[in-house]
Amino acid sequence: MTGPSARAVVIGASSGALEALLGILPGLPKGYPLPIMVVVHVPPDRKSLLAEILGMKCRMGVREAEDKEPVCAGTVYLAPPDYHLLAETENCLSLSSEEPVHYSRPSIDVLFESAADVYGPGLIGIILSGGSDDGARGLQAIRQAGGTALVQRPSLALVPVMPQAALDVCPDARSLSLEEITACLLEAATV
Amino acid sequence: MINKIEDIEIRLLLDAIFEKYHYDFRGYSTASVKRRLHQAVERLGCRTFSVLQDRVFHDPSILPELLSFLTVQVSELFRDPAYFRAIRELVVPHLKTYPSLKVWVAGCAAGEELYSLAILFREEGLEDRTLFYGTDINPAALRKAEAGVYELERIPLFTENHRRSGGKTSLSDYYTAAYGAAVFDKTLRRRAVFSDHSLVSDAVFAEVHLVSCRNVLIYFDRDLQDRAIGLFKDSLTRKGFLGLGAKESLRFCKHADAFAEFAREERIYQMRGVS
């Protein structure tokens, strides 16, 4: 079960991200009490339409994160193309253009490791569909800090490589369907 | 608990670097500094941050290594072509009204941003009246900037960026390829001065018409960002321009009122006239 006092959610996804995110985020209410930070592997040289697409389908606010942006509950923050997104403090995000990790900027590990450090046991980390092994180390860092690890069940993911890699490194992560992940997030918010 | 000790060690390590070498990373963005220091202890073969601190005090060869971890050097020529296109199409017409110009590239890394502006100013006929200042805290980066030599594999990206920025010439006009490297035309830095200057601890040194400071402020916490922007404000002429990185803004800055948004998407600001 999720810890009694979740304070933030981080999500990582790559190929198949949109379908997977659309299976979770629209199920959360407008006033969802936790902030959600999301890294999706997006090409570096283009404006990403992800925030707009998700924004249309979600009741929570969805936006691309700005550097040193305050963290507000009820909001989904997406890493912008070509920048890493990090949790700076519980109340503040930051961006970085340091080297790609696993050939990717933004990288899921970078977000997850920084958030694990800031939120400790109060963090829920989720790895969704994707074709790389980014996120596995980060999920492990979340577990080690006492947080909750959830993974989209590989057999249900459009691209199973990433959730499987996360499970290999974090065997005690819970392997769930998108509906079950949504239920977990709703439950975490009511405790 | 383990994390708490690590936080203390990191604080002491940054104190040590400051006391011994006067490089002040204490007000940098914590999340990024931690990441970089984790890489440093790993690659330098130190068991803990305290071991690294010992080397800071007793092993002079450690400083350049540490700086290479603590300062992020990622850059490109004409990085974010839309920014340079906006400088070309929107800012240059204003700059053309001045008989002489000064441009400050703050946090210039290995010179990529300064050379981009030098090429753009040459294309626009402004080069001869302009003096460029490139400043950074990393001596190795400044030496590279001075040399103007980049790996040949980076050139295709630079060329594509230059084209997308509205470049009027061919990038190949500005370098010669030799031994796997592209050596940029020395005349591009005829009017450039590269020097050591820290946005954290140094003062204003010139009055300038354009400050380009991209992807430096994201590594600072908000107080330090305010300090740096304060320096830009004090060195810019009336109606001078400030260009920031694609994801940086003055939104959370205490000097925001001194500036007007000039090209919103490209993060170019203009100093307001009255003060």
Ligand SMILES: C[S@@+](CC[C@H](N)C(=O)[O-])C[C@H]1O[C@@H](n2cnc3c(N)ncnc32)[C@H](O)[C@@H]1O
């Ligand atoms: C990511 S690079 C940016 C390069 C270039 N401006 C661009 O946008 O591509 C950041 C640079 O800021 C420099 N820097 C870090 N702290 C600084 C300080 N306190 N004062 C001046 N430069 C600094 C680093 O050494 C590094 O070269």
